[in-house]
Amino acid sequence: MATEYTTIKAILFKSKTLSNGEHPIMLRVTKNRVRKYISLGISCHSKDWNEKDNLPKKSHPHKSIIDKIISKKVAEYNDALMNLKSEDKDFTPDVLINKASKPISKITVFNFFEQKIQQLKDAKQIGNSKVYNDTRNKLKKFLDNKDITFSQIDYNFLLKFETSLKADGLSDTGISVRMRTLRALFNAAIEENYAKRDNYPFHKFKITERYNTKTQKRAITKEELKKIEALVFKQGSSEFEAQQYFLFSYYGQGINFVDVAHLKWVNLIDGRIYYKRAKTGTELNFKLPAPALKIIEFWRISNNPPKDDYIFSILNKQTHITPTQQHNRIHKVLTRVNQDLKEIGKMAEIGIPLTSYVARHTFATVLKKSGVSTAIISESMGHQTEAITQTYLKSFENSIIDEAMENLL
Structure with missing residues (x-):
């Protein structure tokens, strides 16, 4: 396949002559011999045009003004070209022209925050909406309630916002969450044409390199889990329910607490649970082993409970x-x-x-110790990438290394 080239240059469009004898100055976009022309709204007589430089001659009375108009337009189209290439998107000259000529819509940062928060609420992503709401409030406090545009958020702005968050006593993890939320908002603003990609400040302000957000992912052994299982609590007590939720998560393929809470009897079909992860929307299903079936039976109020009733007593549909x-x-x-x-x-x-999450980590670690591949563990847990699963298994990998090191002694 031949290399694809794109050129952008100003030309004197001699195929058309205006009533004053001049020719329009056009911007010519060429990609693989396909040409498109965009009028710049200015013109020049052929005797005043330098064909070599594609600019007016020095003798032109308005050379400096025309030079600035051409330079600005060429720069805009080159920026659009670089953005398309950075996104690794195939494009035609028409696509490039549309991207470069589309004006930036006006919206303030806080107004866009409001839009995103409402969108998240409408999508029933309440937890995420609260993260956006909290980030907005932190930003409002920093700016003393003065609204801004996205063009005002640059590297120095982020440094000052970071300092204010530290002054509020936020940890690295807390600051990282607010900065990542603001970054996501900026990315959404670019996609919706509220911000320019060349103003993007997070290329320089690298969040992952600034904050230590690593938390130790902990799991217990199968023997320790059996000790928890052996404890006897009064049925219906809060300790009993906590124990049962923990065990159900472990035996239920590491299902997390939010998804446990949302399980309904309609999700139980022929001894299998079918559900969609609240966090990612991934559809999962798993066979219930005997201990998990026993836990579910405790909450069964009749032989044929209403399908829209919740299995566990965390939520009440009324x-x-x-x-x-x-x-x-x-x-x-x-x-x-x-x-x-x-x-x-x-x-x-x-x-x-x-904690409830220890059950999820334990499920992953026990499978890994049993020889199950990370790919299968990742799929069973509904992770979007294996890299996420690796964070769950880090403590297991460390223990294997520690045991191997004993051989050196």
Whole structure:
């Protein structure tokens, strides 16, 4: 395949002569011999045009003005060309012209924040909408409620915003979340033509290099899980429910707490659970092993429960109707569950603080120790990439290295 070339230059369009005897000055976009012409709204007589430089001759009375108009337009089209190439998108001259000539729409940063927050709420992504809302509030505090445009967000602006977040006592993880949210908003603004890609400040302000956000992903052993399973609590108590949720997550392919809360009887078909991950929208299903079936049976109120009833008693379809009500309820119950799990961990003499997420990490680690490939573990957990799964398995990999090092002694 031949290399594709794109050229952008101003030319005197002699095929057309105006009533004053001059010819239009056009911008010519050429890609693989396909040419398109864009009028610049200016003209020049052939005797005043330098064919070699594609500019008016020095003797032209308005040379400096025409030079600036041409230079500005060529720069705009070259910027659009670079953006298309950076996105690795195939394009025609018409696509390039459309991208370069499309004017930037006007919207303030806070108004765009409002739009995105509402979009997330409409999509029932309540947790994400709250992250955007919190980032907006932090930015409003930093700016003393003065609105700005995206063109005002540059590298120095981000440095000052970072300093204000540190002054508020935010950790590296907390600052990273706000900066990544602002970056996502800026990217969305570029896509919706509210911001220019050449003003993008996050190429220089590299979030991943500025903050230490690594948290240790912890798992327990299968033996420790059996100790948790052996503990006996009064049925219906908060400790009993915390224990059951933890075990169901482990036996239920590492299903996380939010998805456990949303499970309904309609999701249970022939001993399998079919559900869509709230976080990613990935559709998953898994066969329920005997311990997980036993846990579900405790919550079964009849032989044929209504299909739209929740399996577990985290949500109530009569009370928790809106996405916000459901989000708040799940957050409240999860806080209590994690508190109970920490006490359960102490009872079982487990050396790390027990949380609902430990069950998910344990599921992944036990499979890895059993020889299951990372790719299969990633698919079973609904991860979008294997790199995410690797973070779950990091502590396992470290332990293998530690055991190998013993051979040196």
